[in-house]
Amino acid sequence: MPVIAVLALDGLPGHHLTTPGLVFGTADRAHPGPGHELRLCTGGAPGAVLLGGPAPAEVVLPFGLEGAADADVLLLPAHRADPGRPPAPALFDTLRAAVARGARIGAVGSGVLTLAASGLLDGRRATTAWRHTEELARRYPRVEVDPGGTLTADGPFRTSGGVFGGLDVCLCLLAEDHGEGVADRTRRELLSPLLVHAERVRDDIGRTVADSDGLDATLRWLETRLHLPLTPADIAGHAGVSVSSLHRRFLARTGLSAPRYLLGLRLQRVRELLERTDEPVEVIAARTGFASPATLRGHFSRLTGTTPRAYRARHRAPRDRAAATPPQGTGA
Known part of the structure; x- marks a missing residue:
């Protein structure tokens, strides 16, 4: 059973914490098979993380970084990225160890800045949310920044930006593991009303x-x-x-x-x-x-x-x- 570890840091949006469970849970219910094991981890020791606004709240998670030690996929959601207060070195060690053993890493929004700080994106193509693209390019000039904000895959890394960035990353991983058909049916089950609205917006x-x-x-x-x-x-x-x-x-x-x-x-x-x-x-x-x-x-x-x-x-x-x-x- 593939293990997916979500590495939650303070300030992450609530929907970034729940999106992986929504995507992989929907896929597992509709397509019985090996399933997925989802672990919600803090960026350090087990404990609480603070969700970002507009309704901040503390959420106690069952795992610390040890929950990602054997994960097949590590997801790094958006969070409050403060250059003056970088994550603990243990987080970078966990990310590097994951890449060394062949795991994939997905990062969204400001989570891409933290991934870039580990040095793992040097020489790689990556994207992030609109408001972070200039900062990503300035702080990490060895990263090839795609300003579009839409999902980018390079080696073991999947990066994205925007409100639905986490959804894009999870659906990409689902397609890689189980085929485009499974990913497409999952996407449509989750997004059918939004897709209709998007068509109307494009027409307008x-x-x-x-x-x-x-x-x-x-x-x-x-x-x-x-x-x-x-x-x-x-x-x-x-x-x-x-x-x-x-x-x-x-x-x-x-x-x-x-x-x-x-x-x-x-x-x-x-x-x-x-x-x-x-x-x-x-x-x-x-x-x-x-x-x-x-x-x-x-x-x-x-x-x-x-x-x-x-x-x-x-x-x-x-x-x-x-x-x-x-x-x-x-x-x-």
Whole structure:
């Protein structure tokens, strides 16, 4: 039975503590098999951790770091990361020992900063929450920072940011161990209402909105540059504002951060190209700004619950069959 250890540090959001149990518990109930053993551990000795706001509370956990000594997966949620008060060295030792024995490590938000402080992410690609990307790049220049905030996998590490970052990491691990089908069914069971809402939000983006935020020109500019590796700084430069101001304006205008909005545009273009062309995924990935076909497939699967190949077959088959069927009475 795979052992998953959640390393909880003070200030973690409550949902980061419960998300792993929600994901793996849902998968185990729906797909009987070896199951998972989940251990909630503190970042030191067994005891209490303080959940972050807006409703702070102490939660007593049954394990300390010893609970992670034989874990197959270690999860490092977001927490109150204070450079002046780094975690105990024993936490770093636990992370390094886990990598040495072949375990995987998932980190979310500010948890990525703590993972980077261990030195394990040096020379690796990683991401984190929007508000931490500049800090991650500044404090740990040997880490290749992906500013998008969406799940990044490099070697044994899975990093993500945002409200659903922990969910993305857990579903990624589930797919690696039990296949995309199990992960997809679990995701849909957990997120079906949210997926419907997300589709509506994407449909609304770009419609008539008050232009007092000054983003109209930048939104049009983004649509013509989906193939470029744009950073938040690039987008802010075009808009003529700071990165933090850009973040506020995008949230107010679209409900999304600039990288998330850009990702949505790219995935919409991918869907259009799959439906209208025969271009291979490798070409589509290059045309829409994804670092690799694998990156495109990962994002596309999380959005649609299917692969680009299956999506193309489903959306083009009716039209193709109609084109191949000769009109009645022609004798063809």
